[in-house]
Amino acid sequence: MPNTSSIYAQEGTAAHELANFCLENGHDAIELIGRKFKGGDEYFTVDEGMADAVQVYVDRCREFMKPEEGWVWYIERKFSLDYLNPPLPMFGTADFVAYNEFLGLLVIIDYKHGRGILVQVENNPQPKYYGLGALGTLPENVKIDLVQLEIVQPRCTRGKAVRTTYISCDELRDWSKELLQAAHDTQKPDAPFVAGSHCLFCKASGKCEAQARRGALSAQEEFASDETDVYVLSPSEYEELFGLYSGVFNEIEPKTQLITTPDEKTLTLRPLPDVISPPSTRVLTPEQIGRYLDQRGFVEDWFKSLEQAATAFIQQGIDIPNWKIGVTQGRSTFGDEDATVAKLKEFGLSEDVIYEKKLTSVARARNALASKIYTDAKAQKQKITKDVSQERAKELLADYLVPGKTGYQLMPASDIRPELLPGVQAQVEFLD
Numbered sequence: 001m002p003n004t005s006s007i008y009a010q011e012g013t014a015a016h017e018l019a020n021f022c023l024e025n026g027h028d029a030i031e032l033i034g035r036k037f038k039g040g041d042e043y044f045t046v047d048e049g050m051a052d053a054v055q056v057y058v059d060r061c062r063e064f065m066k067p068e069e070g071w072v073w074y075i076e077r078k079f080s081l082d083y084l085n086p087p088l089p090m091f092g093t094a095d096f097v098a099y100n101e102f103l104g105l106l107v108i109i110d111y112k113h114g115r116g117i118l119v120q121v122e123n124n125p126q127p128k129y130y131g132l133g134a135l136g137t138l139p140e141n142v143k144i145d146l147v148q149l150e151i152v153q154p155r156c157t158r159g160k161a162v163r164t165t166y167i168s169c170d171e172l173r174d175w176s177k178e179l180l181q182a183a184h185d186t187q188k189p190d191a192p193f194v195a196g197s198h199c200l201f202c203k204a205s206g207k208c209e210a211q212a213r214r215g216a217l218s219a220q221e222e223f224a225s226d227e228t229d230v231y232v233l234s235p236s237e238y239e240e241l242f243g244l245y246s247g248v249f250n251e252i253e254p255k256t257q258l259i260t261t262p263d264e265k266t267l268t269l270r271p272l273p274d275v276i277s278p279p280s281t282r283v284l285t286p287e288q289i290g291r292y293l294d295q296r297g298f299v300e301d302w303f304k305s306l307e308q309a310a311t312a313f314i315q316q317g318i319d320i321p322n323w324k325i326g327v328t329q330g331r332s333t334f335g336d337e338d339a340t341v342a343k344l345k346e347f348g349l350s351e352d353v354i355y356e357k358k359l360t361s362v363a364r365a366r367n368a369l370a371s372k373i374y375t376d377a378k379a380q381k382q383k384i385t386k387d388v389s390q391e392r393a394k395e396l397l398a399d400y401l402v403p404g405k406t407g408y409q410l411m412p413a414s415d416i417r418p419e420l421l422p423g424v425q426a427q428v429e430f431l432d
Helices: 008-027 046-064 125-135 167-184 199-200 207-221 235-242 286-315 337-346 363-379 388-402 424-432
Strands: 035-040 042-045 070-078 091-100 103-111 146-152 160-167 231-233 256-260 268-271
Touching: 008 035, 008 042, 008 046, 008 070, 008 091, 008 103, 046 103, 046 146, 046 363, 070 125, 091 125, 103 125, 125 146, 125 160, 125 167, 146 167, 160 167, 199 286, 207 286, 363 388
Parallel strands: 103 146
Antiparallel strands: 035 042, 070 091, 091 103, 146 160, 231 268, 256 268
């Protein structure tokens, strides 16, 4: 399948390039606002939001860039798992790696620029994979006992910006056996497909049998009538029917839905009603509501994948019934700024009309003030850390801030934001 990249992934690449530039050259991200960094085939201009997010990662990495404390570090550390004798090439690049021989500690920091999907660090195989790779790049005489795995994701507000977990080297070596076994399994002719949150990033998303089975089951298991006839398809018949590997959907019986039998071994088709009506929330129990909400993320991702697949088919000239690719029109913008300004002045418009001025954001003002405090202190040969300069900047601006309005919304229990206790909602509404 073609190797495509979304605009969000390309923006993430550009954010990584900004972070690496800061770490390698001693800059803060705010100093580079307006500069362009390449992500894939596109160039992205650093704005305030990108600078603020990247600075969280840069500051975290700098905590381990202290040779006087025994730290050795690498930026964009390339590695290979050849030393584990994998069944096929297994390699990668870790965003930031640091080790301290005296502490017997290896630190892996992975930056995530995305805001939509919270990436957990607990039981996440990706940072473990980076840990295994980084271990293989260390000098042979360096002994590591513990690995500290971190994910820095500042733009996703549903969790802490920096999330940390630990794993011993012995546990990591044990896990490497599972990893290698899984790698061997991928080489089998009947290698199984497994649907999950990772489907959103898969090249086959929107065309995968396992994803369709789970998506249909999650979205429609309670909506279909049990009184209709059920037609059974084997996996091989399903593959042939939908042309998964040819990239072309064949005609199938209209108004059907995919479901699975309890043993998950057989695909079935059953007729759908003209209108799929979900059960009324008035008759659902709290347990049912919670279970359906747990499925929302996967179902939403599945629909996004279907949209991407439909777009690809239409672009290839394959019709998707009732859907088309429409033309949208963005807002017009001025081209040559100097020529435009000159012409607007010629029309008699004043500079107050031509140029819009607005107060900078709290975050940008705070970061700029902290940077000035830090620079001034260094010039006067005063000992100060960047954390202290940030705290001083916060104190100096505190009297001029108006707190943002407090609201409330439904969110997973794992979210780190404070919980609105029962009965408080009515108080908030009354105060409003």
